[in-house]
Amino acid sequence: MRVHFTSILGSIIFVLGLTFFDCHVFADHPFVASYERFYATKEEPDELAGQVLLTELNCTACHPMDASLPSKGGPVITGSGNRFHRAWLRSYLSSPGQSKSGSTMPHLIHQLPESEREMALDALVAFLSNDPAVEPPIVASGANPVAHEFWLKGDAERGRSMYHQIGCVACHAIDDAFKPAKKTESDLERKIAALGLEIDELEEMGLAAPKKVKPVPMSRISDKYSLRSLSMFLIAPHVIRPAGRMPSLKLQPHEAADIAAYLFTSPTHSKPRNDNEKSTVNSSVQNASVDQSMIDAGKRYFEKLSCANCHPMAGIKPKMSKSMKELTLSLNSNGCLSESSKTTPRFGLSSKQVADITKAIESLKRKQLNSDPKKIALDQVTMMMMQLNCFACHERDGKGGVGPDQWAYFENVQQVDIGDEGRLPPPLDHVGRKLTRDWIQKVIEGKGEVRPHFLARMPIYADHSKALATAFVNADRIESTTSSAAKPNNQTSQAIQTAGRELFDSGCVQCHAFRGESLPGTIGIDLADVGTRIHREWFEAFLRNPASLKKNTRMPTFFPDGKSAVPQILDGDATRQIESLWAYLNAKDQPLPLKLEQSSSQSFELIPTDKPIIIRTFMDSSSAGTHAIAVGLPQQIHFAFDTKRLRLAEIWKGRFLNAQGTWFDRFAPAATPLGTNRITLPQESFALFDQDGNFQLVDTAPEKGQTEKQLENNLQKKFLGYRTDERGMPIFRYSIGRFLIEDRIQAHDDNGVKRRLKILTLGDGELKAREKLWLVIADDAIEVDQSGTVSTRSKLTVRTAEGIQTRLVQRQPATYWMVAMDDRVDGIEVVYQW
Numbered sequence: 148m149r150v151h152f153t154s155i156l157g158s159i160i161f162v163l164g165l166t167f168f169d170c171h172v173f174a175d176h177p178f179v180a181s182y183e184r185f186y187a188t189k190e191e192p193d194e195l196a197g198q199v200l201l202t203e204l205n206c207t208a209c210h211p212m213d214a215s216l217p218s219k220g221g222p223v224i225t226g227s228g229n230r231f232h233r234a235w236l237r238s239y240l241s242s243p244g245q246s247k248s249g250s251t252m253p254h255l256i257h258q259l260p261e262s263e264r265e266m267a268l269d270a271l272v273a274f275l276s277n278d279p280a281v282e283p284p285i286v287a288s289g290a291n292p293v294a295h296e297f298w299l300k301g302d303a304e305r306g307r308s309m310y311h312q313i314g315c316v317a318c319h320a321i322d323d324a325f326k327p328a329k330k331t332e333s334d335l336e337r338k339i340a341a342l343g344l345e346i347d348e349l350e351e352m353g354l355a356a357p358k359k360v361k362p363v364p365m366s367r368i369s370d371k372y373s374l375r376s377l378s379m380f381l382i383a384p385h386v387i388r389p390a391g392r393m394p395s396l397k398l399q400p401h402e403a404a405d406i407a408a409y410l411f412t413s414p415t416h417s418k419p420r421n422d423n424e425k426s427t428v429n430s431s432v433q434n435a436s437v438d439q440s441m442i443d444a445g446k447r448y449f450e451k452l453s454c455a456n457c458h459p460m461a462g463i464k465p466k467m468s469k470s471m472k473e474l475t476l477s478l479n480s481n482g483c484l485s486e487s488s489k490t491t492p493r494f495g496l497s498s499k500q501v502a503d504i505t506k507a508i509e510s511l512k513r514k515q516l517n518s519d520p521k522k523i524a525l526d527q528v529t530m531m532m533m534q535l536n537c538f539a540c541h542e543r544d545g546k547g548g549v550g551p552d553q554w555a556y557f558e559n560v561q562q563v564d565i566g567d568e569g570r571l572p573p574p575l576d577h578v579g580r581k582l583t584r585d586w587i588q589k590v591i592e593g594k595g596e597v598r599p600h601f602l603a604r605m606p607i608y609a610d611h612s613k614a615l616a617t618a619f620v621n622a623d624r625i626e627s628t629t630s631s632a633a634k635p636n637n638q639t640s641q642a643i644q645t646a647g648r649e650l651f652d653s654g655c656v657q658c659h660a661f662r663g664e665s666l667p668g669t670i671g672i673d674l675a676d677v678g679t680r681i682h683r684e685w686f687e688a689f690l691r692n693p694a695s696l697k698k699n700t701r702m703p704t705f706f707p708d709g710k711s712a713v714p715q716i717l718d719g720d721a722t723r724q725i726e727s728l729w730a731y732l733n734a735k736d737q738p739l740p741l742k743l744e745q746s747s748s749q750s751f752e753l754i755p756t757d758k759p760i761i762i763r764t765f766m767d768s769s770s771a772g773t774h775a776i777a778v779g780l781p782q783q784i785h786f787a788f789d790t791k792r793l794r795l796a797e798i799w800k801g802r803f804l805n806a807q808g809t810w811f812d813r814f815a816p817a818a819t820p821l822g823t824n825r826i827t828l829p830q831e832s833f834a835l836f837d838q839d840g841n842f843q844l845v846d847t848a849p850e851k852g853q854t855e856k857q858l859e860n861n862l863q864k865k866f867l868g869y870r871t872d873e874r875g876m877p878i879f880r881y882s883i884g885r886f887l888i889e890d891r892i893q894a895h896d897d898n899g900v901k902r903r904l905k906i907l908t909l910g911d912g913e914l915k916a917r918e919k920l921w922l923v924i925a926d927d928a929i930e931v932d933q934s935g936t937v938s939t940r941s942k943l944t945v946r947t948a949e950g951i952q953t954r955l956v957q958r959q960p961a962t963y964w965m966v967a968m969d970d971r972v973d974g975i976e977v978v979y980q981w
Contacts, residue, residue, distance in 0.1 A: 176497040178249025179203045180318060180363050181533040185546065187499060197507025199533045200500055201471075203392075204251050206483070208456040212471040212511065215527075219534065221252070221457035222388045228276025230376040230387075235366075237272050244495045247371075248364040253483070253492030255452045267448045273437040274445025280376060283383035285400055285960065287927060288941055291769065294830040295844070295926060295961040297400045298378035298407065305768070306409030313396055314603040315406075316556050317539040317549065320362040322413060327555050368410045377407040385610065391535060394606030397593060401768060472512050476505055524621035531615050532575075535608060540572040548574065559600040563670055565658065566701040572603065577685075577696065579623030586680040587616035597680070600670035625684070640730065646717050647731025650724055652740040653713050654705060661732075664743045667807070678733040687725050751807035752821065755779040758875040762806060767817045769827060771796035776869070777818065778877060779803035782894040785822065790866040793881045794832035795892060798900050798979060799825040826943050826981050829926040833883060834965055836921065842956055842965075844923070845883065886920055886968070895978055905974030921954065921965040924977060928964040931955055937964045943981045951975050 179200060186196035201207055201216055208218035228236055239246040241256060241264075256264050287293035294300050310316070311325050368377065380386075381403040384393040398406070446463070449455065455463040474482070483491045484501050496504070532538055538547025549557055549571050559570045578587065589595035593607035608615070651661065651674075658671040665671075677686065685696070691709070693702040705712045711719040717727060731737055738744065753760050760779040766772060771787035775796070779785045785803050789796040801822030831844040867880040872891075879890040887907040895901040904922060927940040935953060936946040945964070947953065952967035966975060 175244070176249070176495055176500060177204055177244075177251045178361075178364055179251065180536045181538055182500075182503075183361060184538065185533075186503065187497075189499075192499075192502040192506035194503075194507050194510045195529070195533075197503035197505070197510075198530065200504050201507055202530075202534060204253075204494060205457045206504070207471065208465070209453065209468045210471045210474060211467060215530075216471075216511075218457070219390045219392065220459075221390075223281055223386070224275055224458045225460070226275070226278035226280045228272055229278070229280040230373075230380075231371050232373070233272055233276065235371045236275065237268050239371075240268055240271055247366045251494075252457075253494045255454075255492055257493060258452065258490055259448075266444075270441050270445035271448055272445070273441035274449055276437055277442045277445075280379075281386060282376075282379045283386045285382070287960070291399065292827045292830065292926070292941075293400045293960070295958055295963075298373075298375040298404050300401070300830070301374065301378070301404030301406070301408030303405070303408040303412045306405035306407070307413070309402060310406050310409055311556050312558070312602045314540065314557075314606070315396070316362075316553055317603075318363045318536060319365065321552065321556065327558070365410075372407075374404070374407050374411065377410065378403040381406055385607075389610060391608045391611055394535075394608055395593070396604045396606055399769070471508060474508060476508060520621060524618050527618040528615070528622045531611065531618065535611065535615075537575070540603075541575045543575040543578075548572075558602050559670055560602060561600070561668065561670055563668060565670065566699070568697070568700055569670065570601065570603075572601075572605075574697070575619075577623045579619035579621065580625055581623075581682060581685045581689075581696075582619075582680055583682065584616050584620045587619055588612045591615055595680070597672045643723075643727040644731045644734050644737050646724070647727035647729070647734075648737060648740055649716055650713060650728050651731060652742050653716075654703075655728075656740050656742045658702075661740060661743060664739055664747055666742060666746050674732050676733060678729070683729060686729060690725055690728075691721070752805050753779055753803050755781045755785075755803060757781060759877070760803065761869075761871075761875075761877055762804065764804070764806075764818045766796075767819065770817075770820075774866075775818075776877070776879075777804055777820075778892070780894045782898075783822070784894045784898070784900060785820065786892055786900060787820075788877075788879060788890075788892070790879075790881075792830065792832065793864055793866060793883065794830070795828055795890075795902065797825060797827050798981070799823070800981075824981055826941055826979075829923050829963075831926075832923050833968075834921045834923055834963070836919065842921070842954075842963075845920075883920065888968075889974070895980070897978070897980060899978055899980035902977045902979070903974050904968065904977070906968055906970050920968040922968055922975070922977070923963055923965050925964045926961040928955060928962045931964065939964075941981075943979060945980075946978050948976050 177200075182196055182199050182203070186193050186199075189196070198216060201212070203219050205218045205221065207216050208220070231239075235246065239250075239252075243250040243252040243254060256267065259267050285293055285297075307322065307325055311322065311327070372380070378400070381398055382395075382400060384395055385391060449460065450463050450466075453466045454460070456465040456467075459465075476482075476484075482488060483494060484496065484504065485491075486493050486495065528543075532541075532543065532547070537543075540547075540549055542548030554571070557570050557572075559565075563569065582590075586595055589612075590605060591607070591612035592609045593605065596605075598605075655661075655674065656666060656669075658669060659665070660669060660671060660673040660675075662675045663673065665673075689696050689702075691704070691706050693700050693704055706721045709721060711721050711724055713719070713724070717723045739747070753762065758781065762777050762779075764775050764777055766775040766777070766787055771777070771789040772791060774789060774791035775787050776790060777785065777787045783801055785799055786795060787797045788794070797820065799820045799822045801824070802820075804818055804821060806818075833845040834842045835845060836842045864883045865881060867882060869877040869879045871877055876891070876893050879892075881888055881890070889905045889907055891903045891905075893901055906920075924945050925937060925939045925943065928937050929940055930938045931953075932938075934946065935949075935951075936944055937955075938944050947966050952969075954963075954965045954967075956963045956965065966977065968975065
């Protein structure tokens, strides 16, 4: 019993020595996530800890070292005065650590005479405001539309949920007020409960206590950013921070806007801001002209303070100092490690950080060149995982992984309990032995996805993918990768693959998908073409003894004591069975396993035949959203109507919809059209024009935090349901302000969709010119011909009947085409073709 108790405690302590989050955090010294987690509280100076700081504090940007310790490099600051609020930028340059808790940028202004400092700050801000803000290109398409000024349309509640689901909380603070919809107990939580232990009891028992590691601090978000600049940054962080310490999480523009809206309103990350933000990067003050003499002075100060060493700038050369090995370290030194120096940067280092950096520099001076390639690769992997904070999510060699406070925020899409491996990022032990170098590189680049059931997203580190993949392989590969099984010859290959199919059907199919097909409720990794990802040697070793390669796995062993659990296949020969399974998984022409064939024959696909199919469902936010009514037509032309925003959201052709998630599984992913030629239509359906000809899109889904001016343009709206005509076609009814509208959508003879909208009543008044409502047909129009037919970038053409008033309005980056709603008896008719 004591052995069992000790072994469980060992695994508990091992994983519990991870991250605990404190939302309200202030760091009085430079904050480096991996250093804080693993070294900040260690009593003795640590060489590796110091090396991490040397790179992350950019010490090697001024004091060159060999390639093993490259400088992190600073963010791109060209045009930063047009990305950040300039008042914040000036305050940050004046005192980085006070403006941004835990800043790794040193204090520099103290090196100037006191009489110059105020002028120097103004000049630097002017210089950094001379260029336009650096932003990623935003490309819209029919399948992926982008709303005009999308950064102003973020939903803070959606953003809060996404922030706590996709992995942000692995590095940043958890919002105490946010509670997950469901909490799946971790395997280790169950072990703790079985032992009757509390986390704080571990320390009382004299055992290694879990370490509380603070989250990466954020600035006062609304003081620093505008909604636009923050949204743009979240879409593509690498554009501004090429070092990759803040990675991309593959956010679409509307997702970035949602998270930005949340960060602006969250008391954990910001403070309420009452600024009426315009469509410019920040406010009108940001775009004020700057005197050229101030810009020139700012450039001189930028060069004088050696800013270009960390922030490359055209026309300014870095100024290098002594190499790392030439540095003289002493207690009386006035170098960068001292807070009393008047001629070198001040980092505000803690005494522990000074000790670790000193230890690292002394060791580097004495260090002999390591000739062991495996040791070099192991050190490189550890260092890169420290630098990129991979340990925040992944465990390797007993270090890192998702911490207990974060377990509840890592889930799969169906919240099916298949163990921690079904929702937590995988451990990276011997990953270079398991995966091919090409596949590891694809994963790091965001191109290799085998866990679509995870809500958390694998970040993209494209600039580090090749080096990290190569290091993993060199560190983990074993001398011999030969398999005990021989490849089948041509005469036996078919029989071997057939046996592999039977083996897959006897067990694997219960947890794994194959070629995109799976049993209901199954969310495991798709094993098709496994040879493109996994080494054959590891595959066999894992099948023979899963627990030896992946601790706490729920993957059972099918070969206990080396004997097959399915003796009737291939005479129970384990070696031949493993070879047959490998052959089947990598074959291109073999049928699906029998259970999958039987399951797929019980299809939940909705196929309209003689009359329309109408179904209320949940769709993606870029389509009709969570208030969707999807309509399938026998003509194989279908559409989705968004009853929240009162708009025709999407049209497509071919196959209609799969209803399994709608009917049977409320945690299934959003319903996605099965057909092709999908066209997503504008997020806003209606607009109003004032007497001067300026238009305002009517927001049919007002959001929290809108100004009074914005709310004035939100007419009261309500979806009133629908009725069906004699052919079963739905006729939608809704009101927008005083307008009561009937909206009939049906297939058109020319292989398109015909839409007829009619104003039924106008309350107690008549339609006035200034109250005319306009229907927004397209926001990506590129051409209108003489007949009044508009063509769009998404290959959609739309036409109306003669006599209908239309307008083509440009508001960057969108080009809107609208038709006037009027009170004619028959209404207006619009035909969509694609």
